[in-house]
Amino acid sequence: MGGDSAPDVVLDGLELAAERHPQARFLLVGDEALVAGGLARRKRAARACSLRHAPERISGDLKPTAALRVRGSSMRVAIDSVAAGEAAGVVSAGNTGALMALAKIVIKTLPEIDRPALAAIGPSARGDVVLLDLGANVQCDARNLVEFAVMGDAFARAVLGLTNPTIGLLNVGSEELKGDDRVRNAAEVLRDSHIGAQFRGFVEGHDITAGTTDVIVTDGFTGNVALKTGEGALKLMRDLLRQVFTSSVPARLGYLLARPALDRLREWMDPRRYNGAILIGLNGVVVKSHGGTDAFGFAHAVDVAMDMVTHGFNERIRDGLSRLSAAGPRFAPASR
Amino acid sequence: MGGDSAPDVVLDGLELAAERHPQARFLLVGDEALVAGGLARRKRAARACSLRHAPERISGDLKPTAALRVRGSSMRVAIDSVAAGEAAGVVSAGNTGALMALAKIVIKTLPEIDRPALAAIGPSARGDVVLLDLGANVQCDARNLVEFAVMGDAFARAVLGLTNPTIGLLNVGSEELKGDDRVRNAAEVLRDSHIGAQFRGFVEGHDITAGTTDVIVTDGFTGNVALKTGEGALKLMRDLLRQVFTSSVPARLGYLLARPALDRLREWMDPRRYNGAILIGLNGVVVKSHGGTDAFGFAHAVDVAMDMVTHGFNERIRDGLSRLSAAGPRFAPASR
Incomplete structure (x- = not known):
């Protein structure tokens, strides 16, 4: 639900990502009413995705401290899935400050590290x-x-x-x-x-x-x-x-x-080609896509997350x- | 004596500056044996300049603290002339750290200011x-x-x-x-x-x-x-x-x-066109020309110093x- 043209850019980006990473499974988190129809129309993405409903969304200008208090936001549910070990990483085009704060609190920093x-x-x-x-x-x-x-x-x-x-x-x-x-x-x-x-x-x-x-x-x-x-x-x-x-x-x-x-x-x-900033130092992979990017850029952010997961980044x-x-x-x- | 191609770039720059600022007088400071001949060959610069001999020079890699101890360097003599009120400002293509340290100690900061x-x-x-x-x-x-x-x-x-x-x-x-x-x-x-x-x-x-x-x-x-x-x-x-x-x-x-x-x-x-960084907050005008610039760039640094002097910069x-x-x-x- 994050970014300037959500959910379309995310869905189009997933369609590209699903083609590039045929072995990957995606957990798509968002408001079912707004996302399900668009997902069904993208064949590859639909096959590679499970959709999880999240009724709320974090707006772009919400303060990190306020974002922490929103229950059932798509960002929170996605981050929870990483903390629970259901997903290896999360990619979001949403509010950067909120993503960093939620990821730090829910996914937590690596024990050896002071700050991500x-x-x-x-x-x-x-x-x-x-x-x-x-x-x-x-x-x-x-x-x-x-x-x-x-x-x-x-x-x-x-x-x-x-x-x-x-x-x-x-x-x-x-x-x-x-x-x-x-x-x-x-x-x-x-x-x-x-x-x-x-x-x-x-x-x-x-x-x-x-x-x-x-x-x-x-x-x-x-x-x-x-x-x-x-x-x-x-x-x-x-x-x-x-x-x-x-x-x-x-x-x-x-x-x-x-x-x-x-x-x-x-x-x-x-x-x-350079889209996808990574919040490193956490117990999971967290990638921030630029909110203004298009499907090509969003797919690149997914590539970055895939690289980090498959190359044992956190172990290193x-x-x-x-x-x-x-x-x-x-x-x-x-x-x- | 400062910069990559001293004194030629400085002399050529002065020739341009003397043309642009016909009312200005320049005090040229350097090793007379190395500078006098070149100055004589630049007609406009020669007419607008007095040459003051300084036997030493501050090299580009000398530490600021060491530069403070060199007596009779061209940089020091030029800065002394500003402190003495003989010159309204100084332009140097030499060692930046040395110029800042010497200017602060010799010309001194404005009384109202903490740091230049x-x-x-x-x-x-x-x-x-x-x-x-x-x-x-x-x-x-x-x-x-x-x-x-x-x-x-x-x-x-x-x-x-x-x-x-x-x-x-x-x-x-x-x-x-x-x-x-x-x-x-x-x-x-x-x-x-x-x-x-x-x-x-x-x-x-x-x-x-x-x-x-x-x-x-x-x-x-x-x-x-x-x-x-x-x-x-x-x-x-x-x-x-x-x-x-x-x-x-x-x-x-x-x-x-x-x-x-x-x-x-x-x-x-x-x-x-953007050459000439200014050390501001001192009891005089101090302009640093890039060490690698040419005559055109050096003349621009002189323009900047002239602007500051003629527009009552320090009074403002x-x-x-x-x-x-x-x-x-x-x-x-x-x-x-």
Whole structure:
């Protein structure tokens, strides 16, 4: 029931997902009266789905604390099914804050972890890059950053299929003395940790799109701003190019000639290909689809969830975290 | 003596600046043996300049604390001339950390202000946008953010020529309850301040290039990451477009046809047009030119310094800060 064009986008996305993952079974949760008819019309989705009725829905502007009190919402029933072990993961296009709050309380964080993080994949000059945290934790200490690195490592292995992903810690400069105590302490612990060989030290904002490392770790405030700033810059460029190519007859003709190559670029940068932010650090897989995406984007969010389930993502995280705590890292008191 | 191609870029930039600002006098500081010959060959610069010998130079990788101990460096002598009232401002393409440290200690901060900030202008869909702090303060409290807003207001009036610039506070969401205590406290104080009518509340990363407000305020950690992330995203797009337009014969032809419009776009986005970050909050004008820029970019940094001097920039800041402290804003204890 979540997202700008629910339930149609979700149903169309499921139709695509059911084709891509013929072995998967989906538990579709929503208001039966609004969903059943549409589901019946999508043959593949109908065959792969069980429909579970949930009379309520969480609106996009409901505060997380209020969302926790709504009984029988589609989001709550779906999350309950993960907590009960009926489903391996949940994909939602609904209210992000509500999804994070419900998932944390109902599915619960992994015992080894302090706080879950929101992670996503973006394009870079050297392939896909994992960025986290994207806003689950606006305030973080060194311990959180180190845990994010361990989770980002597991994520890059599971979803990008990398064997030894490189990891960078976002900072205002690449020299060891740059930044605040928090990032310097996290860097120190990471250098001595079991992922020390993958850790490349500090990276800067431009390293995200340069693809300097496979995983880039930061606090939720900075990560959220960086993600949206990068998206905004790309959008500005797309809008300006649209103006350029409609500004004159020769420019229009030029566009037509370069169109196959421009289309490949557009496809490669397509935000739908990067849809699906993951709330990691929980006892189950939780994927947030963008509320404004279409069926293609929603299906991609399902792909991400499937990758995480089939690649034993949470087992990797638990393993990484227990190796980290066995090493007994030294964290300075929180400073920022 | 600072920057990647000193002193040639500086001298060529001065030649351009002397043409644009025929009323200006420049005090050129550097190693006479390395600079005098080149200056003599640039007729306009030579007429507008006095040359002052400084035997030492601050290298690009020298730590700020070490830079403070170098006697007779060109950077130090130039900054001394501002502190002594001989020059109204200083423009340097050298070591940023050293410039900030020297300027703070020698020129000193305005008495009303806690900490200076680094500000710059960038392109947006709705005209130029002022962003600060870009890294002078990696840790900031609510009071710093409010002072940055007052300084950003004065900067937008002086350099962009706006009469009532709108101001936004960077956050992870635009709703009043988003973010940490620090940004919520700063927003509360700004709403009740003398610039309250210009304050538009919280803005997000994508609002920078959307141009939602004329001034965007944030801490130095987030601002530095946002600036570099945005630059990185634009660079990725430029590199990919270059690949697109050389990928086939029709694409090359298409480029030639659209070239006049693409050139206008490139000119509009030209980083050299945005060169010149300003360290604001000091008893003088201090402008940092990018170390890798060319003569055109360096001349732009001189333009920025000239704008600030001729528009009584520091008087505006002092006025704004005294109105702020007269109102007796309520700051909560620092939390981040």
